[in-house]
Amino acid sequence: MKILVPIKRVVDYTVKVRVKPDGSGVDLNNVKMSMNPFDEIGVEEAIRLKERGIASEVVVVSLGSGACQETIRTALAMGADRGVLVETDLELQPLGIARLLKALVLKEQPQLVILGKQAIDDDSNQTGQMLAGLLNWPQGTFASKLEIADGRATVTREVDGGLETLELPLPAVITTDLRLNEPRYTTLPNIMKAKRRPLDVLQVADLPAEAVPSIKTLKVQPPQPRKPGIRVSSVEELVRKLREEAKVI
């Protein structure tokens, strides 16, 4: 069984994000970029399936600039077998990505696609669902547990107020939640080996899919900075300030 794991290169979670002064987007100059943490969980899950003998090949794919090769190498160092980069300078949005991925799925013929449930930059939480829709495949989103047996996937999902367990026939689309696994720390020999693993670079034009953005970004602005709090000396003062200054009671 082949597993396809799409991964996204995002601003690292430890970075304090800055917005460009002209409001056209996020400033990516000299900013540490890394793999979307939910996608890392997807890669880990796919590798574990391979280690358990359930999967035979793990292919990671990323869409974006040439710099995404570095992100793909990270996944290869974790243990993925092969990487594909679809190179493009277009602003990629969930629907466009889902269309490109569908084209790739038809080309690669995986039995399972594992995506992060969302990317930590735009937090869209749409690509996995859209891909399943376009492929007309069943989907198990927000998986916190995944079992594969007899051509079926059993997915435990975290929903409000409890756990829901679904059984899906393969092929299927799975999106990962935070608690699915803890991604491994890569060993140095694997980092070295990853440099020698195959990484194909395709152009968007090579795929029979439209990735033109359907949404236009008008403006990006940082959130208003929070005003510092003040310390009050008594309950009376607190009540007075809430009434007179904050006007909330």
Place this chain on the structure above:
Amino acid sequence: MLTLPEKLLFIIFAILSIYLTYIGFSQIIVAVRKGQPEYYSRSNRLFERIREAFVRTIGQTPVLKSRPLVGVFHSFIFYGFTFYLLVNLIDLIEGLLPPSFAPLSGSPISSWFRLGSDVLGFLVLVGVIFFVWRRFVSRDTKLERFNDSVLLQAEVRAGGIRMDSLIVAGFIFFHVGFRLFEAGSLLAAEGRLDPWQPVATLIARVVGFGPDRIIGWHIGWWLSLGLILLFLPYFVRSKHIHIFVAPIRLGLGRRAATGEKIGSGALDPLNFEDENVEQFGVAKLEQLRWSQVLDAYACIQCNRCTNVCPAHETGKALAPSAIEINKRYELNSIRATLAKGAESPRPVMEFALSESALWACTTCGACVGICPVGCEPLIDIVDLRRDAVMTKAQFPQDLNSAFRNLERAGNPWGLAQDNRKDWAKEIAAPTVEENPDFDVLYWVGCAGAYDPSAQKIARAFTEILHHAKVRFAILGNSEKCTGDLARRAGNEYLYQNLGAENVQILNAALGNRDKRVVATCPHCFNALANDYPQLGGKYRVMHHTQLISELVSDNRLPELILDENITYHDPCYLGRHNGIYDAPRQVLNGPKRIIEMQRSRENSFCCGAGGAQFWKEEEPGNTRVTENRFQEAQATGAQVIAAGCPFCKSMLSSSESAGETGAPLVLDVAELVAENLRRVKSKLGIG
């Protein structure tokens, strides 16, 4: 002189014994030579090395220093045995050659020689009896006590060390005892008393005089010299081999190519250039550097290191001596096949120490500091961690996030690089760009930058710098973790990446100017001073207590008027690893002198943070290292525990006893000096 059959028998016996001993020795030499090459030199400055080994061996200082009484008895045996090399040689000549060859007969030094062999022989017996009494009668727990969780070779568990000790002691006792008997019998046979041999004379009186007593001389000769031949083949596998290996090991300390000594603060770097290497660190015996293999034979199994190990002291599975002992027993059992070219059969982690032991080490260096023969078990531990982390990725889960945070954010907390200068929001701390004419570069460190308790140290030190009008600058947001925790946790690759970035930033900031770099964190200090020269970063590094001490002597800071009772905790990476003991004490000795803890200076006890312990759960034991240390500090009755390290401060102030009412406060030296400034100002009415 012996009879002819006796001579022939002796010669055959000698050839056999020397042959077996030679095989044993050559196997050990092959095993040592199979070890990997060293990074630092262990052979340059040969004359200095020989002198060092000679002085320390003859002076017996490494033995006397940590256990004075035992050291005295040890020196009895040492001096006696050394002299007996000569005694045995002369006995050999006298036994095998005609009397005309007797080297000392008639010479004036003959009397002194007889006195020496008599008195020193007697002292050897006294020493051996003391050691046998100590191990088998009084059963000194320091000798063989290992926590139950310590991994030991089956033979050791079954009392191998006791048996070995008994055999060695028996050999020494009978060898020297029969030599005295031999001398006494000769006097008895010749029917004379010798004032130069009081002990032998006493023996002669006991056996009674008569020419037939010459049989006692024959028996004595055979049992003293013959016993050597019997013992020699065993000697190479016994702990007694230390009489050869220990003096050699004492001269094999690490030195830079330029000759200066390398302290325990520096670790040997790995080379990541070769992309075909698939093994990093040590998994198998033959991957150890040769000095580490030799350590197994230098170790005398005295357990001094285990007695001072903070992990073992708090009930954990780590015993540094057990690593060397287990290595020795392993080598003894496989060295014959190793010598034939076979690989060692099992990984080091299967026989030398358990996984919990590997991760219990705080890298405090107490084991290396106290070892009387110069062994370095700490280096083994780091090498094994390197294999666990880089080759196998099998390490405590908690370190995963510390490593990832270092990779991504450049600090172990995973906080934003852009917030690194936030500690100085309310106090002026100019960056290198803002104050290019600085005299001192203040390396704040991740703790000072992000940890609220350590930020107070950074601010206190900045306040002090301002008061003393020191022109200083910081690196601001471009500073990153030195990589100390990664390196001590075995993640050499991550450390070298961080180190290379920092060296580049530091070199750019300092240019060719010979500026001083001052750190408030001993771990940063150690990395900057001892680790970074390997990466091309050579700086004049000092600890903030050194700079403060200098500013006080230059009258740029007021004398201490604090009248609290203060005790001072020596941080391992300031004290033991870098020898800085006096500067913080000079700063803290005010109207009242500081109260010393029982374990201070080079005998200081770790706070439990080092070697990446701060970033993981403590391994299972019977108490926390911090708790052990805090209670000791508390017992001094001090109101304040002064520390010189943000991690010591954090550990000690979070120990269980620190939460009790009336418990002493834990503060950094800089915080105390800043408080002193405030008090001096308010006393003068300018505050």
